[in-house]
Amino acid sequence: MDEKLLRKRLNRVLIFAIVISFIMVVIGFSFINITSNTLEASTQESMEAETDEYIKRLNKQIHSDYQLLNTLASMISDSKIDEASNFETILENVNEKIDFLSMIYFDLNRQGIIVTLDQEVLTDVSLDSLNEQIQTTVEASFAGKEDISNLFVGDFTKEKVFLYSVPILEEGKVTGVLAATDHVEIFADVLSGEGLLNGTGRINLIDSKGNFLVRSNNPINKEDVDSIFDSSYEGNEEHIKEYRKALKNNEKLYFSFAYQSKPYRMHLAPVGINGWYLCMVNSVQASNSLVYSIVEILAVILVIVVGLVGFILIYGYRLIRKNNKELYDLAYYDQLTGAFNFIYFQKKAQAALKEDPNGCIATINVSQFKFINEIFGREKADQFLVYMAKMMGQALKKKEFFCRESADFFYLYLKDTDYKILNQRLKDILESITNFPGASSQSYRVLLSCGAVVSDENRTVFSYDQMMTHVMFALAKAREKHQNTVWFFDAKLHEIEVLNSTIEGNMHQALENKEFKVYLQPKIDLKTHRLAGAEALVRWVRPDGSILPPAAFISLFEDNGFCAKLDLYMFEAVCQCLTFWKEKGIKEIPISVNQSKVAVYGEHYIETIQGLLEKYQVPSSLITIEILESMAMSDTADFNKILDALHKIGFKVSMDDFGSGYSSLNVLGKIDIDEMKIDKDFLKEVSEKKDSKSVMIMEEMIQLSKKLNLKTVVEGVETKENEEMIRQFGCDYAQGYYYSKPIPVDEFVQKYLRKPEEIL
Ligand code: C2E
Ligand code: MG
Numbered sequence: 187m188d189e190k191l192l193r194k195r196l197n198r199v200l201i202f203a204i205v206i207s208f209i210m211v212v213i214g215f216s217f218i219n220i221t222s223n224t225l226e227a228s229t230q231e232s233m234e235a236e237t238d239e240y241i242k243r244l245n246k247q248i249h250s251d252y253q254l255l256n257t258l259a260s261m262i263s264d265s266k267i268d269e270a271s272n273f274e275t276i277l278e279n280v281n282e283k284i285d286f287l288s289m290i291y292f293d294l295n296r297q298g299i300i301v302t303l304d305q306e307v308l309t310d311v312s313l314d315s316l317n318e319q320i321q322t323t324v325e326a327s328f329a330g331k332e333d334i335s336n337l338f339v340g341d342f343t344k345e346k347v348f349l350y351s352v353p354i355l356e357e358g359k360v361t362g363v364l365a366a367t368d369h370v371e372i373f374a375d376v377l378s379g380e381g382l383l384n385g386t387g388r389i390n391l392i393d394s395k396g397n398f399l400v401r402s403n404n405p406i407n408k409e410d411v412d413s414i415f416d417s418s419y420e421g422n423e424e425h426i427k428e429y430r431k432a433l434k435n436n437e438k439l440y441f442s443f444a445y446q447s448k449p450y451r452m453h454l455a456p457v458g459i460n461g462w463y464l465c466m467v468n469s470v471q472a473s474n475s476l477v478y479s480i481v482e483i484l485a486v487i488l489v490i491v492v493g494l495v496g497f498i499l500i501y502g503y504r505l506i507r508k509n510n511k512e513l514y515d516l517a518y519y520d521q522l523t524g525a526f527n528f529i530y531f532q533k534k535a536q537a538a539l540k541e542d543p544n545g546c547i548a549t550i551n552v553s554q555f556k557f558i559n560e561i562f563g564r565e566k567a568d569q570f571l572v573y574m575a576k577m578m579g580q581a582l583k584k585k586e587f588f589c590r591e592s593a594d595f596f597y598l599y600l601k602d603t604d605y606k607i608l609n610q611r612l613k614d615i616l617e618s619i620t621n622f623p624g625a626s627s628q629s630y631r632v633l634l635s636c637g638a639v640v641s642d643e644n645r646t647v648f649s650y651d652q653m654m655t656h657v658m659f660a661l662a663k664a665r666e667k668h669q670n671t672v673w674f675f676d677a678k679l680h681e682i683e684v685l686n687s688t689i690e691g692n693m694h695q696a697l698e699n700k701e702f703k704v705y706l707q708p709k710i711d712l713k714t715h716r717l718a719g720a721e722a723l724v725r726w727v728r729p730d731g732s733i734l735p736p737a738a739f740i741s742l743f744e745d746n747g748f749c750a751k752l753d754l755y756m757f758e759a760v761c762q763c764l765t766f767w768k769e770k771g772i773k774e775i776p777i778s779v780n781q782s783k784v785a786v787y788g789e790h791y792i793e794t795i796q797g798l799l800e801k802y803q804v805p806s807s808l809i810t811i812e813i814l815e816s817m818a819m820s821d822t823a824d825f826n827k828i829l830d831a832l833h834k835i836g837f838k839v840s841m842d843d844f845g846s847g848y849s850s851l852n853v854l855g856k857i858d859i860d861e862m863k864i865d866k867d868f869l870k871e872v873s874e875k876k877d878s879k880s881v882m883i884m885e886e887m888i889q890l891s892k893k894l895n896l897k898t899v900v901e902g903v904e905t906k907e908n909e910e911m912i913r914q915f916g917c918d919y920a921q922g923y924y925y926s927k928p929i930p931v932d933e934f935v936q937k938y939l940r941k942p943e944e945i946l
């Protein structure tokens with residue numbers, strides 16, 4: 187396939203495949219994206235829901251602790267505690283039951299009692315002396331509020347604790363503050379949800395600075411750090427920034443991050459107490475492992491499929507192009523010279539002529555290439571062919587091309603139509619090829635023949651097939667010249683050649699098929715005005731009914747020798763005719779038969795015609811042999827020998843077409859003929875010109891013949907005047923259309939021989 191066409195088609199397929207792959211990728215990734223987004227949304231939703239749930243739990247825990255303290259506070263208020271010892275006992279009893287770490291009571295003077303589990307009761311403890319967190323929280327309760335502190339390290343327990351405090355009210359007035367400390371771990375129970383996000387999530391309680399208050403058992407949380415910002419997985423600065431902002435503004439926050447190449451989601455939500463936050467971390471893969479795995483596998487499959495398709499496409503594309511190029515080279519290029527081969531030339535030439543009917547096809551051929559192979563040796567002969575191709579290639583103009591058809595056969599397609607230009611260009615090519623440097627050592631001059639045919643809108647337009655046929659004829663002509671020749675195909679000449687070759691090709695068969703027919707033209711005695719005889723003239727009646735006149739084939743048959751056969755055939759046909767007439771009682775008249783040089787000088791001619799006379803029992807006196815003037819002129823001696831032989835048999839001999847060629851009156855004296863037929867062109871000239879000179883010559887010619895004792899016949903009598911003139915000149919016989927054209931024998935018999943008396 188044409189490289190361009192293939193590339194076009196492949197590109198189309200490739201683009202189609204790319205578009206389909208692209209659509210597949212888009213659909214695939216959209217699906218993955220939608221699935222991921224849905225998953226993401228559901229993850230975020232469930233994280234938020236769970237965080238809310240835990241916030242609720244925390245608040246519930248704190249609320250119940252407040253409730254406990256408030257109940258105690260009202261109990262303390264009701265019992266009107268004034269004695270410390272009493273109060274201590276109550277606190278100790280209560281604390282043992284409800285498990286606070288410490289319980290603290292402050293009076294309005296900020297003097298307090300601290301009861302700590304398993305430790306001594308401290309009395310008269312000044313609020314000022316205690317931790318700042320305690321002071322702030324307790325003071326809030328003196329102001330009438332329930333409050334909870336941040337974490338601090340307890341003075342006595344040395345553990346991280348926090349403090350609840352509630353006011354003790356008596357008739358609406360604050361009479362003291364009841365506070366209790368506890369481990370922050372009490373929230374751990376609340377937060378330790380193993381079922382958190384189906385076990386894939388972890389939750390941390392952090393303060394507003396990001397410090398961990400309660401950490402759940404998470405692989406990420408295993409790091410021993412105090413603040414969420416110290417975790418290694420929080421490396422992303424953007425996230426840290428967002429984190430800090432959310433913590434500062436008491437906002438929720440949700441983001442994704444990766445830790446040890448695994449995806450995680452983080453949800454931060456304010457608890458609403460002390461600026462605390464719940465920070466939930468969820469392992470995405472773990473939570474939706476199956477779906478994520480499917481999505482991931484899908485994505486991987488998609489990428490692999492797309493990659494594979496892409497690879498196959500590109501590989502296939504390249505492979506096809508490579509194979510095509512190899513096939514293309516094999517199919518369209520001549521392996522030796524690199525020129526196009528004939529198949530490609532044909533294709534290109536046909537296309538070129540279709541586009542523009544003006545152009546020239548030339549063929550160059552080396553004469554006797556087989557000898558070049560022998561003289562140069564095969565390798566050098568190959569080099570010569572390569573050189574030939576090079577020279578032709580160099581001589582080409584735009585849109586011109588050439589090919590090597592076989593061995594030493596090259597075809598060129600040229601755009602020029604001007605014969606002069608083409609002739610020069612082709613001659614130059616021949617010349618350049620002849621100058622093959624490799625030939626000099628052998629001192630062998632390469633001979634080339636070049637045939638060319640031109641298709642030209644202003645002259646003749648030929649089809650490609652016609653040009654290819656004609657160019658071979660032109661080449662054959664060029665070859666006849668035996669020198670570097672360029673020969674252009676000539677349509678008219680060719681027509682004749684084609685006709686001749688058809689005639690030559692059919693003549694033998696035609697003779698066998700009896701397609702050659704005898705036509706008779708009457709010969710009139712000018713004295714009696716009666717039929718004196720007839721001339722047998724051949725007509726070729728083709729199977730299709732068409733009739734070819736002798737002018738179309740006689741000279742060709744004379745050249746190729748076939749006339750010898752034809753003339754004998756005609757001679758025999760005339761004999762048959764005369765026998766037939768005799769048998770049928772038809773009046774026999776002398777018949778003139780035209781005999782060509784090839785026939786007369788043919789082997790055993792005399793014996794043959796003699797044999798025919800005997801065969802058909804025809805008296806020789808009934809046959810006149812017509813021989814052309816030109817024969818008598820060429821070799822008088824030989825000619826006389828023939829005449830002698832003919833005379834011996836008893837034939838009359840007539841010299842046909844006298845005055846048509848180089849007539850020499852001198853010869854008339856040297857040859858022994860019986861009749862002279864003056865050529866019809868002579869009469870034509872005389873009757874057309876009517877000048878006294880030619881009239882005189884004609885008259886003299888007839889007179890001379892008479893003196894030489896020859897009968898005279900004038901051919902081509904077409905008018906009464908013609909007849910009148912030759913009669914006055916003393917001519918014996920006349921022949922011409924004035925009487926009759928040559929007609930078939932039957933017609934002749936009907937017309938002249940049935941009623942001879944009434945002929946004229
Ligand atoms: P030809 O032998 O000189 O025959 C006379 C030719 O003149 C004939 O042409 C005839 O038809 C033609 N003719 C006769 N009267 C007139 C006329 O009034 N006006 C004109 N314009 N033409 C006239 P045809 O039959 O075409 O024969 C042409 C030539 O072919 C003959 O010339 C003869 O030389 C040759 N030919 C014919 N038959 C044979 C044959 O069997 N063998 C050989 N070797 N040659 C033959
Ligand atoms: Mg004749």
Ligand code: MG
Binds near residue numbers: 843865866901
């Ligand atoms: Mg004649």
